[in-house]
Amino acid sequence: MVAPASVPNEEWSIDFKGWFRTRDGTRCDPLTITDAASRFLVEVRIVDPTWAGVKGALERVFADIGLPDAIRSDNGTPFGSTGRAAFRHSRCGGSSSASSRTTSRRRVRRTTPGTSACTAL
Structure with missing residues (x-):
């Protein structure tokens, strides 16, 4: 088992929080990147x-903040199969985990309510 991140920028989690439609019918796909140690929403x-x-x-985040030691994602689109292959060949290697992990579920529940701001678009 991998030890939990203990310092900022050691491990980030990346995930789509589930798409929804805005008032005008536009599809909204919120992507979140979270620091695992500090819980900072990167x-x-x-x-x-x-x-x-x-x-x-x-690329925008890496240019502004720099690279973490690792990035953890689930196996969903676009992180699974071909997405993961592309991710492995990018500048920062990826690490996948089962989406049912308790800390992952807590992170999803904590950040999902903030996505309601997208409905104002």
Whole structure:
């Protein structure tokens, strides 16, 4: 078992929090990047749920903040199969985990209410 992150920027978690429609019917896909040790919300951005959308968000964060030691994601789109292969070949290697992990579920519940701001778009 992997030890929990103990210092900031040691491990980030990345995940889409589930899409929904705004009042005008536009699809909203909130991507969150969270520091595992501090629980700091590194990024919340509305991007296409594709590797290209995620890559653009990661490049902006890496340019502003730098690289973490590791990034943990679930196996969902775009992080599974071809997305994971692309992620492994990017500048920062990825680490996947089962989405049913208790800390992952807590992180999802804590950050999901904040995505309601997207409905104002």
